[in-house]
Amino acid sequence: MEKYISAPLTEECAKTLRAGDMVYISGVVYSARDAAHERMSKALDEGKPLPFDISGSIIYYLGPSPARPGRVIGSAGPTTASRMDKYTPRLIDMGLIGMIGKGKRTKEVKDAIKRRGAVYFAAIGGAGALLSKCITAAETIAYEDLGTEAIRKLTVKDLPVIVLIDSDGTDLYETEPPKYAKKP
Amino acid sequence: MREIPVSAISDALCEMCVSINHRLSPDMEKLIYSAREAEESPIGRMVLGKLCENLETAREETIPICQDTGMAVVFLDVGQDVHFTGGSIEDAVNEGVRRGYRDGYLRKSVVGDPLERKNTGDNTPAVIHYQIVKGDKVRITLAPKGFGSENMSKVFMLKPAQGIDGVKDAVISAIRDAGPNACPPMYVGVGIGGDFEKCALMAKRALTRSSDSLPANEKTAELEKELLGEANALGIGPAGLGGRVTVLKINIETYPTHIAGLPVAVNICCHVNRHIGREI
Structure with missing residues (x-):
């Protein structure tokens, strides 16, 4: 099904999304990848607050290429989510409700998704030029010294994603490829 | 001098x-456009359509x-x-x-x-x-x-007795394990023979060989074709969402090796397999 949703995301809305749905996101999402996750984790260990309100938020696993003059952002496709798995269950338990990335997740992340009614979306890997057109504003809000890995507040308009793991734990990577696998 | x-x-x-x-080599563009025609899965065709559109946007608007x-x-x-x-x-x-x-x-x-x-x-x-x-x-x-795919690459130090079947298993298992993480459809470079680092280097270099060129000999060409068929029977498909096009092309390079060994390297690349050459 095609669905249009807004971010931040409510629990009620997240629960209506099913694996395989084509979803268009509008609103505010935050970009963060490896180094930013490590710093957020360290901040939490030290009892410090996160750089943005995690409750109901969507994190886009993204390190964009630099914006050319007069543009909002450079190429902006997803990075592999599994590298963030180590940090993710804790963030989900704190209210993170959506993640945009690509690739498989660990059982711990899937369990957290089910437990808290979160959702994991895929953006098309390697379509960064096209995806960048859906980003209408970008502002670095933390860890500027990390360059591309800094946390950015992104305003998006109809960002196209597919639900990979829904709040029931159904995983599109498990259900779809077997339909096309040929037995030797 | x-x-x-x-x-x-x-x-x-x-x-x-x-x-x-900003613009892939003509052989890569051709491969991606033909993959869109070949894919049977609706979601796979959608993904490949977006990848074609992405190539056009990148070229026309100077976005990587x-x-x-x-x-x-x-x-x-x-x-x-x-x-x-x-x-x-x-x-x-x-x-x-x-x-x-x-x-x-x-x-x-x-x-x-x-x-x-x-x-x-x-x-x-x-x-x-x-x-x-x-x-x-x-x-x-x-x-x-890119490192989404680089991270899924592998070196196997096989025993000579594992032979051609061992080589095929190694390549297919690396592709299966790479799955959706490597941004399929993938492009795969394989190095067979040499030693530990030589096979890895051959696998990397194989990625830069134009997809419409032929390998050193007929036997290698057949192996490339056979492995491509097996890889595309895995069902992983574009973006890992199911489909027939999991791998666009497999390029193999070989080199003599030691009597005790059969090294195999599999360098996984995504569909954005960038290679460009200049002669001075």
């Missing part, structure tokens, strides 16, 4: 970095095809009658990469110390492979490599 100023290498690389990150504009892998095939002048060739390569990534608004994805992990800020150093060849020319091949 022919003199070549190292600045010529910098200038060429600067231009190549920018060019290849992928935000991971890669670590710059540079092959320098240097004619033995060439004399470089005006400085260090290694510095010249890095200067070209530095300028290309800065002026082309490409992503700086390199950290200095692999454990301290501080970004070098200019995407250097490049990974440089030198080879001395006949003649008085320099052949530069640039292959900026």
Whole structure:
């Protein structure tokens, strides 16, 4: 099904999304990848607050290429989510409700998704030029010294994603490829 | 002896970095466009359609095809009658990469110390492979490599008794394990033989061979074709969402090896398999 949703995301809305749905996101999402996750984790260990309100938020696993003059952002496709798995269950338990990335997740992340009614979306890997057109504003809000890995507040308009793991734990990577696998 | 100023290498690389990150080589474009026609799964066709659209947007609006504009892998095939002048060739390569990534608004994805992990800020150093060849020319091949797929690459030190079946299992298992993480449809470089590092280097170099060219011999060509068929029976499909097109092409290079060994390297690349060459 095609669905249009807004971010931040409510629990009620997240629960209506099913694996395989084509979803268009509008609103505010935050970009963060490896180094930013490590710093957020360290901040939490030290009892410090996160750089943005995690409750109901969507994190886009993204390190964009630099914006050319007069543009909002450079190429902006997803990075592999599994590298963030180590940090993710804790963030989900704190209210993170959506993640945009690509690739498989660990059982711990899937369990957290089910437990808290979160959702994991895929953006098309390697379509960064096209995806960048859906980003209408970008502002670095933390860890500027990390360059591309800094946390950015992104305003998006109809960002196209597919639900990979829904709040029931159904995983599109498990259900779809077997339909096309040929037995030797 | 022919003199070549190292600045010529910098200038060429600067231009190549920018060019290849915005437009793939014709063989790669052709492969992706034909994959869209071949795919049976509706979601796979949608993904491939978006990838074609992405290539057009990148080219027309000067936005990198992928935000991971890669670590710059540079092959320098240097004619033995060439004399470089005006400085260090290694510095010249890095200067070209530095300028290309800065002026082309490409992503700086390199950290200095692999454990301290501080970004070098200019995407250097490049990974440089030198080879001395006949003649008085320099052949530069640039292959900026994204790491979503690089991380899924593998080296297998097989036993000779495992033979051709062992090689096939190794390649297919690497592709299966890469799955959706490597941004399928993938492009796969395979090195068979040599030793530990030689097979890995051959696998990397295989990625830069044009997909419409043939390997060294007929037997290797058959193996490429057979493995492609097996890989595309896995069902992983575009973006890992199910389909027939999991791998666009498998390129294999081989080299003599030791009586005790059968090394196999599988270098996985995504559909953004960037390679560009220049001769000076």
